[in-house]
Amino acid sequence: MLxxxxxxxxxxxxxxxxxxxxxxxxxxxxxxxxxxxxxxxIVLGAYLxxxxxxxxxxxxxxxxxxAAPAFFVLGYVIQRLILNRVITAPVLVTLTxxxxxxxxxxxxxxxxFKADYRKLTLTPPMGSVSLFDVVVPIDRLIATASAxxxxxxxxxxxxxxxxxxxxxxxxxxRDAAMLMGVNVNSIYAIAFGLGAALAGCAGVLMxxxxxxSPLTSTAYLGKAFVVCVLGGLxxxxxxxxxxxxxxxxxxxxxTLIGPAHATTLSFALLIVFLIVxxxxxxxxxxxx
Amino acid sequence: xxxxxxxxxxxxxGIAALPMFGGSYALRLGTIACMYGIxxxxxxVVGGLAGYPSFATxxxxxxxxxxxxxxxxxxxxxxxxxxxxxxxxxxxxCLLGAALLRLRGHYFAIASLSxxxxxxxxxxxxxxxxxxxxxxxIPLTSTAGVMADATFFFYLMWGLLGGTALMVVxxxxxxxxxxxxxxxxxxTAANMIGLNTTLYKSVAFGLSACFVGAAGGVYAAxxxxxxxxxxxxxxxxxxxxxxxxxxxLGSPLGVLIGAFVYLGLEEVVWRNYIQIHSGVLGVLIxxxxxFLPHGLMxxxxxxxxxRPKRV
Numbered sequence: 019m020l021x022x023x024x025x026x027x028x029x030x031x032x033x034x035x036x037x038x039x040x041x042x043x044x045x046x047x048x049x050x051x052x053x054x055x056x057x058x059x060i061v062l063g064a065y066l067x068x069x070x071x072x073x074x075x076x077x078x079x080x081x082x083x084x085a086a087p088a089f090f091v092l093g094y095v096i097q098r099l100i101l102n103r104v105i106t107a108p109v110l111v112t113l114t115x116x117x118x119x120x121x122x123x124x125x126x127x128x129x130x131f132k133a134d135y136r137k138l139t140l141t142p143p144m145g146s147v148s149l150f151d152v153v154v155p156i157d158r159l160i161a162t163a164s165a166x167x168x169x170x171x172x173x174x175x176x177x178x179x180x181x182x183x184x185x186x187x188x189x190x191x192r193d194a195a196m197l198m199g200v201n202v203n204s205i206y207a208i209a210f211g212l213g214a215a216l217a218g219c220a221g222v223l224m225x226x227x228x229x230x231s232p233l234t235s236t237a238y239l240g241k242a243f244v245v246c247v248l249g250g251l252x253x254x255x256x257x258x259x260x261x262x263x264x265x266x267x268x269x270x271x272x273t274l275i276g277p278a279h280a281t282t283l284s285f286a287l288l289i290v291f292l293i294v295x296x297x298x299x300x301x302x303x304x305x306x
Numbered sequence: 307x308x309x310x311x312x313x314x315x316x317x318x319x320g321i322a323a324l325p326m327f328g329g330s331y332a333l334r335l336g337t338i339a340c341m342y343g344i345x346x347x348x349x350x351v352v353g354g355l356a357g358y359p360s361f362a363t364x365x366x367x368x369x370x371x372x373x374x375x376x377x378x379x380x381x382x383x384x385x386x387x388x389x390x391x392x393x394x395x396x397x398x399x400c401l402l403g404a405a406l407l408r409l410r411g412h413y414f415a416i417a418s419l420s421x422x423x424x425x426x427x428x429x430x431x432x433x434x435x436x437x438x439x440x441x442x443x444i445p446l447t448s449t450a451g452v453m454a455d456a457t458f459f460f461y462l463m464w465g466l467l468g469g470t471a472l473m474v475v476x477x478x479x480x481x482x483x484x485x486x487x488x489x490x491x492x493x494t495a496a497n498m499i500g501l502n503t504t505l506y507k508s509v510a511f512g513l514s515a516c517f518v519g520a521a522g523g524v525y526a527a528x529x530x531x532x533x534x535x536x537x538x539x540x541x542x543x544x545x546x547x548x549x550x551x552x553x554x555l556g557s558p559l560g561v562l563i564g565a566f567v568y569l570g571l572e573e574v575v576w577r578n579y580i581q582i583h584s585g586v587l588g589v590l591i592x593x594x595x596x597f598l599p600h601g602l603m604x605x606x607x608x609x610x611x612x613r614p615k616r617v
Binding site: 046109115118119120122278282289 | 353359361405406408409411412413415416417419420421423424427428430431540544547548551581582583584585587588589590591592595596599
């Protein structure tokens with residue numbers, strides 16, 4: 019039964035990991051920028067959910083509807099005003115720039131919210147379901163379902179909408195897309211806004227499950243790194259596969275060799291994957 | 307030797323006079339200035355000369371600090387511990403470099419960032435050896451007075467800075483430096499004409515880690531207490547890059563000046579806005595990258611615009 023419990027936990031956590039990573043993966047794939055603010059966006063989303071619940075009693079499910087447009091605008095503006103100026107610069111410049119932006123956002127959060135850990139506790143608590151001996155908390159289950167739904171929405175946007183097709187076109191071949199009349203700068207800003215919106219929504223979901231503190235942003239960012247590299251860049255299915263694989267490895271690793279080594283294991287795996295299979299589980303070679 | 311390298315060495319020699327002018331505060335600041343200089347010059351070997359966006363500085367800084375710290379804790383004298391930290395860092399970086407430097411661009415950046423996490427978690431979990439999250443207390447190396455101690459560590463760090471500057475000058479003028487410049491410009495072509503790129507990159511990575519590791523060792527002995535989140539701080543990786551960007555990528559003199567300018571800014575911010583110092587650092591990074599992407603050294607040629615620009 020332990021094995022079943024580990025497996026279920028990994029599936030539940032894996033979908034959340036995918037949700038964390040998918041915005042990061044989109045930005046990396048389309049803009050070719052390693053977006054280090056992603057972790058702080060997630061934490062900011064968590065604070066948004068917490069604040070709305072504490073002050074206005076708006077449940078996190080509705081907070082998703084507020085977070086998504088708010089973060090989209092935030093991301094759109096940041097890309098348009100700041101990031102777009104260096105978008106063609108080498109990775110060193112864009113990466114350091116997003117690191118600087120992350121320092122600003124993270125410091126602002128420490129300043130306003132302090133570094134204390136907070137927790138969003140739903141009253142009354144939602145309890146948990148148990149099937150045979152496998153126990154899953156209901157709020158976690160709903161968060162997972164929402165994460166899957168968000169992932170699905172992004173997939174539909176990319177597949178069905180005109181703007182989504184344009185995003186994919188820019189990702190595949192920037193110059194050809196430009197020649198076909200796609201406004202690349204606007205697509206960049208929209209993709210970055212989508213990435214931020216997904217981060218904000220992921221943060222709202224995380225607030226239900228994990229403690230909230232500005233200090234946790236690097237941990238989320240680290241997860242996004244690993245999931246992206248494991249699953250392959252830029253594809254929705256890749257992020258899902260990477261997320262579940264990471265959660266499985268962490269779960270099995272924690273059970274067998276102790277939870278202290280789970281992070282080491284995941285990063286060691288990241289480096290091995292980078293060297294052996296840099297295109298990820300589902301990625302294609304040369305498609306980056 | 308070019309004029310700018312000559313100025314570089316003269317500048318390093320000039321710093322040695324610092325203890326004559328200042329008290330203990332100047333000594334502390336001077337020691338940190340030398341440390342930042344080491345980090346920035348070392349990063350420049352792999353980031354500036356070879357053009358690989360390495361974020362691994364903090365990993366080797368922490369590795370060196372813990373190597374020296376553990377050795378000192380076991381009673382090994384300082385004169386052995388610090389060189390050991392440097393040598394171990396060199397060997398480790400060469401081995402890791404041979405594997406990691408096959409990656410390019412974003413993938414290399416991510417891998418080198420992850421290196422910090424891996425090292426930090428390993429140290430965190432090896433509680434028996436390193437004290438884990440409790441940190442590591444390092445015994446005092448001498449029983450002389452506070453001032454004598456501060457002066458000693460200043461000159462130790464300064465000596466390392468001198469060594470780093472010499473290494474950078476020698477590398478820049480050697481076949482290795484030439485090869486690294488080839489790799490930066492077009493690695494595939496360099497490989498095609500028979501340059502052993504893996505070897506060159508690994509050695510460059512090793513050299514850039516060697517002095518950083520030794521500086522970590524001196525830092526550990528100097529502050530007597532280290533813990534994983536302190537020495538494996540990602541800021542130790544980003545600061546050298548910011549310094550190099552302030553000064554201008556690739557030029558060792560510019561990088562060293564960038565390190566000192568950065569330290570000055572950091573000190574002013576720390577003293578006046580302790581609550582928001584990292585935010586101010588972030589603003590500094592953003593402004594720098596948006597408005598002065600080629601560093602202070604580019605101002606000189608921009609001001610003398612009628613001189614033909616280098617391509």
